[in-house]
């Protein structure tokens with residue numbers, strides 16, 4: 001997907017309030033993945049660096065704004081997991097110490113963005129604690145944290161937390177229509193993304209219907225025969241993003257099964273997998289259900305936040321759990 005150029009409209013009120021007064025030296029921007037926090041944070045950074053407008057507003061004209069747009073602002077530091085690694089190391093935090101305590105190149109603010117915050121190692125957290133406790137003048141920390149991912153309390157307590165809410169379905173639809181024009185996949189994409197606009201945008205442009213149809217077929221086969229276990233583990237492993245989405249659908253399927261069991265099928269997340277969730281509701285008992293849900297969600301969190309474990313092996317193990325508990329062939 002093309003990168004966002006400006007932060008999405010649903011963050012406007014938060015942006016306005018920060019643009020009127022950004023007095024704190026460290027912020028944690030916390031919210032669900034895929035709602036536009038990264039671009040929002042960059043705009044706040046640009047504003048803090050801009051030499052003509054106060055607080056977190058930017059003019060888009062000054063030298064600082066130009067440097068920022070070209071990606072070579074000398075007082076801007078973006079810390080993210082190193083390539084091929086899933087963590088932010090203590091060395092990356094150590095490398096900030098010099099610029100932090102020296103004066104800025106352009107004589108104004110210095111901004112340090114860490115994204116995502118939860119990817120820092122324990123040692124990296126310890127190292128940055130002192131910086132957050134006694135921040136040097138004119139230095140700002142903007143820390144991005146995905147909701148549900150834990151960050152030590154010692155870090156949180158030294159920052160101002162800003163909660164970034166998910167936009168409504170209507171907001172997403174308006175925004176996507178402006179960006180993508182009329183796209184017949186929009187409603188399905190929004191539904192399947194669970195109201196995460198960036199994910200929905202990506203889905204709307206992909207062959208989402210085929211992906212979903214294949215998913216339903218693959219899971220039905222898994223339940224019916226279990227014979228495709230190795231095959232689908234290999235198939236799903238080829239595209240990690242799609243794989244994570246499909247595992248999320250597996251979890252949703254279990255939740256729908258619960259809705260059938262106890263709520264007479266009201267408020268189902270998905271109608272198209274109804275035959276499977278009805279079947280599961282009949283077949284599975286509560287213990288097995290919670291066991292599978294836990295296994296499935298653990299798998300999802302592990303891969304969603306990045307792990308070095310081998311995808312195909314782990315997937316196969318998950319499918320075996322499913323096949324043993326809900327498979328017809330068991």
Ligand SMILES: [Zn+2]
Pocket residue numbers: 050051052053058059060061062063064065
């Ligand atoms: Zn400017």
